[in-house]
Amino acid sequence: MKSIKVPQSFIHPLFYQEEDVVSSKSDLFYYDMMALLNERAERPWKKGSEAPFKVFQNEKEEIRELFRQRKKEDVKELMKSSIGQFITFLFWMNHLPVPGFRNFSEHVASLEIKPFNVEERLSFVMQKPYQYVSYMQLDELFTEANKQAKVNALIKRK
Template sequence: MDDQMIIISSILKEWEGIQPSIEKSFRERNQIEAKKLMDKGIQLFIEFLMVANNQPYSDQFSIPYQKLEWKPVNLEERLKFIMSRPNLHHSYRQLSELVTEQKKQLAKKNIQRKTSRP
């Protein structure tokens, strides 16, 4: 397993660790906790996105959407919605879908990379 996949595996493991807590926070209508966990989830997704696209990650700069080859459909609009309303359950559902779609993009990338090798 290369370094990129080790980092991605770690990110996804952390996401899977907080996902039940996010669901519980929304179910219990604990908006303070939900927002805190959503902020962490958003950060994890962006890190996953950047690493999967071989882009440097820093939470101090904007996302170069046009430079990302492997990304979910309508990423920019969806992520802006999530980031502007992290305390909504719908934002959590969207974030969860983005993570799932990015996993699929990564799988496609890995298949394409393997089949293009001589």
């Protein structure tokens, strides 16, 4: 698999630093970066993929248990990944790639399908990513977004 330097628009203190590279489909925002750089033809958001939601569902009990045991260092990577998965899910359920983090609030605000007050709630989670209250907020955001994605899919089928 080809390694690429993380594009400037995806540099964010929570996810990627200058000079970081991605090389695997499991890296956060891999498909979105590849599309931005015209490196791959795969566009999972075109079909509104639920993969990011499923990843979180598989990890959420482990995160909850790590918080319960007060293992803050162990929870960091999982929370970072889960926040990235939510951002991916939010854009992909709108059939759009993640645009990166420049003007991120405006991109989120312009989405058609999104949870109530997602801009403020996601901002809080991203500012305090390793707190239990952020995990609870993230779980709620995923639940609401998944419901909205399913309702939207039903409406479009009619």
